[in-house]
Amino acid sequence: MKKLIANREIDVNEEGYLLDFKQWDREICECIAGECNVVMTEKHWEVIAYLQDKHHKEEPLSIRGIKRSGVINIKEFYNLFPGGPLKKSTLIAGIPKPKSCI
Amino acid sequence: MRNLVILGAGTAGTMMANHLISKLPKKEWKITIVDQYETHYYQPGFLFLPFDIYTTKQVKKKGSKFIPKDVRYIQEKIELIEPEKNVVQLEKSGELAYDILIVATGTKIAPEEIDGMAGPEWYKSIFDFYTYEGAKALRNKLREWEGGKLVVHITEMPIKCPVAPLEFAFLADSYFKNKGMRDKVDITYVTPLGGAFTKPKATKALHHLLEEKGIKEVTDFNIERVDYENKKIIDYADIEIEYDLLVTVPTNIGDALIERSGMGDDLNFVPTDKATLQTKDYENIFAIGDATNLPASKAGSVAHFEAEILEENILRYIKGEPLKAEFDGHANCFIETGGGKALLIDFNYNHEPVEGTFPFPGIGPLNLLKESRMNHMGKMAFRWIYWNMLIKGISIPFVSAKMSEKGKHLEETV
Numbered sequence: 111m112k113k114l115i116a117n118r119e120i121d122v123n124e125e126g127y128l129l130d131f132k133q134w135d136r137e138i139c140e141c142i143a144g145e146c147n148v149v150m151t152e153k154h155w156e157v158i159a160y161l162q163d164k165h166h167k168e169e170p171l172s173i174r175g176i177k178r179s180g181v182i183n184i185k186e187f188y189n190l191f192p193g194g195p196l197k198k199s200t201l202i203a204g205i206p207k208p209k210s211c212i
Numbered sequence: 213m214r215n216l217v218i219l220g221a222g223t224a225g226t227m228m229a230n231h232l233i234s235k236l237p238k239k240e241w242k243i244t245i246v247d248q249y250e251t252h253y254y255q256p257g258f259l260f261l262p263f264d265i266y267t268t269k270q271v272k273k274k275g276s277k278f279i280p281k282d283v284r285y286i287q288e289k290i291e292l293i294e295p296e297k298n299v300v301q302l303e304k305s306g307e308l309a310y311d312i313l314i315v316a317t318g319t320k321i322a323p324e325e326i327d328g329m330a331g332p333e334w335y336k337s338i339f340d341f342y343t344y345e346g347a348k349a350l351r352n353k354l355r356e357w358e359g360g361k362l363v364v365h366i367t368e369m370p371i372k373c374p375v376a377p378l379e380f381a382f383l384a385d386s387y388f389k390n391k392g393m394r395d396k397v398d399i400t401y402v403t404p405l406g407g408a409f410t411k412p413k414a415t416k417a418l419h420h421l422l423e424e425k426g427i428k429e430v431t432d433f434n435i436e437r438v439d440y441e442n443k444k445i446i447d448y449a450d451i452e453i454e455y456d457l458l459v460t461v462p463t464n465i466g467d468a469l470i471e472r473s474g475m476g477d478d479l480n481f482v483p484t485d486k487a488t489l490q491t492k493d494y495e496n497i498f499a500i501g502d503a504t505n506l507p508a509s510k511a512g513s514v515a516h517f518e519a520e521i522l523e524e525n526i527l528r529y530i531k532g533e534p535l536k537a538e539f540d541g542h543a544n545c546f547i548e549t550g551g552g553k554a555l556l557i558d559f560n561y562n563h564e565p566v567e568g569t570f571p572f573p574g575i576g577p578l579n580l581l582k583e584s585r586m587n588h589m590g591k592m593a594f595r596w597i598y599w600n601m602l603i604k605g606i607s608i609p610f611v612s613a614k615m616s617e618k619g620k621h622l623e624e625t626v
Contacts, residue, residue: 173434188448
């Protein structure tokens with residue numbers, strides 16, 4: 111489905127996750143963050159870049175991975191993206207919601 | 213003479229020994245299996261032990277009974293794998309060389325990963341049921357417990373048998389009903405996942421069952437620590453859940469041997485090709501069962517299906533042929549729902565569990581994703597199948613290694 115984000119038509123799934131990362135940029139990112147009541151700071155951008163990097167290397171994202179990331183600790187992660195930090199941060203980062211799979 | 217060495221004589225390792233002994237020419241190949249423990253446990257039985265449904269005797273046997281006589285069985289601790297040298301270091305007998313290595317060292321619980329879990333209240337008010345010791349200690353506790361808040365909890369994914377904690381909650385409901393004290397017990401199911409299970413359709417069905425049985429559900433709970441003094445679990449968002457009895461599934465990690473040998477990921481699981489079961493770093497090392505990092509369930513049924521694929525690929529590898537056999541992530545699990553009923557789910561990497569009939573399309577006799585007594589009987593019969601067929605490498609009739617799409621109400625691929 112299409113969703114109007116920052117006055118552009120963006121392809122998203124039913125939960126609002128971007129289907130094509132090429133459509134993501136800082137403007138889109140800030141818009142989605144706003145919808146989640148998150149105001150982007152430098153630390154937010156750093157975390158977003160880390161998540162995107164992991165995603166592009168096809169490495170699964172998990173809370174444990176955050177702990178070992180060296181970028182942020184879990185407590186801070188929860189403070190930056192309150193209420194379901196992995197779900198929210200990946201939504202904002204324009205990458206798929208992590209499958210806790212298995 | 214060439215050497216094929218299997219590390220671990222659990223479900224997967226024992227099956228591989230049985231599969232390969234009849235396939236590799238005895239004049240050319242010597243098969244060795246190494247495991248430090250004497251006892252082979254029927255791990256699915258750990259679910260029933262706490263509720264006095266199975267006895268301790270029904271879940272353990274001497275491991276050597278299931279190893280074919282032509283396979284050399286070494287009961288010893290493995291110190292190290294040295295993949296660059298193609299040797300394994302054993303505690304007493306020293307170096308063991310291999311041409312092909314199969315890693316089947318499984319997964320263990322690591323309660324020490326969470327602050328306060330493995331502390332002074334371990335096996336007093338905090339229990340696991342993923343070990344023989346834990347399941348037995350919990351049985352003794354439940355026999356005398358007078359009720360209160362029971363919290364059934366998963367620490368983090370992945371875990372062995374992801375449905376077991378749900379089954380535990382369902383069986384606890386039945387157990388306390390039968391004891392006439394269900395009104396004295398408050399059951400809460402706490403999970404780091406967004407729902408009761410990892411796949412959407414099954415989550416719906418299982419959520420409905422939890423509701424029906426009056427079991428509360430707390431989702432998206434990522435535990436930070438156990439406050440064992442005040443009997444609370446606390447997550448990173450500072451949500452607190454009180455308990456009188458905490459039954460937890462601690463973090464699951466691969467064997468410490470994998471870490472010592474520098475062959476694991478963050479959780480000590482061995483990076484393995486999800487189709488061929490060859491390890492990603494060494495072409496003559498294969499991995500099977502819970503020891504791998506495959507995005508499939510960690511379960512005996514998965515190891516069973518993998519074993520058939522791995523057998524074929526090892527034979528191809530020996531002949532210098534490409535590894536053609538591809539594992540599809542097939543898992544088949546009975547989910548005990550209490551009151552003498554069970555569900556059955558059948559799924560793989562691409563298809564989530566759906567409704568339908570199994571193993572015969574349109575006939576059954578087993579129903580997929582629906583509670584029935586027949587499914588429960590299937591689960592109970594499985595203990596016999598396990599000891600007498602499964603680990604001996606005998607194929608289970610009508611159930612193939614690759615998932616069948618027939619008789620299933622498949623709508624979409626995941």
